[in-house]
Amino acid sequence: MRILITGICGFIGHHVAEHILLNTNHEIIGIDKLTYASNGFNRLRDSGCLNNPRLTLHSCDFVNSLSCGIIKEIGPVDYIIHLGAETHVDNSISDPSPFVYSNVIGTMRMLDFARIQDNLRHFIYFSTDEVFGPAPKGVAFKEWDRYNSTNPYSASKAGGEELCLAYANTYKIPLAVTHTMNAFGERQHPEKFIPSVIKKVLTGEIVVIHSDPTRTKAGSRFYIHCRNIASALTFLLDKAGDRDKYNIVGEKEVDNLAMAQFIAKVIGKPLNYEMIDFHSSRPGHDLRYALDGQKMFDLGWVVPKTFEDSLEKTIHWYLHNPKWLDW
Secondary structure, eight states: OOEEEEEETHHHHHHHHHHHHHHHEEEEEEEOOOOOTTTTTHHHTTTTTTTTTTTTEEETTTTSOOHHHOOOOOOOOSSSEOOOOOHHHHHHHHHHHHHHHHIIHHHHHHHHHHHTOOOEEEEEEEEGGGGOOOOTTTOOOOOOOOOOSSSSHHHHHHHHHHHHHHHHHHHOEEEEEEEEEEEEOOOOOTSSHHHHHHHHHHHOOOOEBOOTTSSSBBOEEEEEEHHHHHHHHHHHHOOOOOOOEEOOOOOOEEEEHHHHHHHHHTTSSOOEEEEEOOHHTTTOOSSOOOOHHHHHHHHHHOOOSSSHHHHHHHHHHHHHHHGOOOO
């Protein structure tokens, strides 16, 4: 099979490519705009994927219609995994426009490309838990629950998701949508929480913890390693139904203070931290997200690695590869 992956040089994209190359015989065609978040081809190079003969790369911006030359070079594909997106919530609050262009207009461009594929089996749109908005304690959203986007990033992903459904209904695109929670793993951008905490613990800097207005309760997430996300997406290539949605969920909810404390313990250094009420000063930073992942488990998908094992290995990887904490 021939799989087109958008955003292949990104954090999740390169993990998905690595997993497919290691565990299947599929051919991958990757496209990437090579923004600040990609770090060039370094992730693919560092993971050993770059010189794999089953991987072909093209640098282009899918916000613009794919040129006839790029379409010819890509050739026919069996699957499209649309991972490419602007993702940083802070950046979306500062300037929403790149998020609308990339996550809505760009998704439309890829759906238009999907329309000309004669043998497309699935267009997999990679969405986020944030489209559902904050989850009250004890609530975990199911795949088809209502949306309540609270920042421009999540709204742009919800917009792209609805556009996918419209194309599936109008043009019969074979669609599957995934919602995924907070990802972690090797080669993550240092602006993200886990590599940021690792770096600050190593240097003795203060770690800022997102909390409620009382500054006593930390925000929480269901963290999941990118290899587990890649496993779920590969599983869905054959298992996903048409015009259906799937939550890819980590096995355990962890609050951000407990996460930082775990990181400091593994490193063996003290944690200096400050609880900050982000939401009051910057609305759109939600305290808790939660998804119900039972649908994937009922299909037969099993999380390959436990949370603690994955996190500890990731921390040690950064300690042995410190260049990825500052680029």
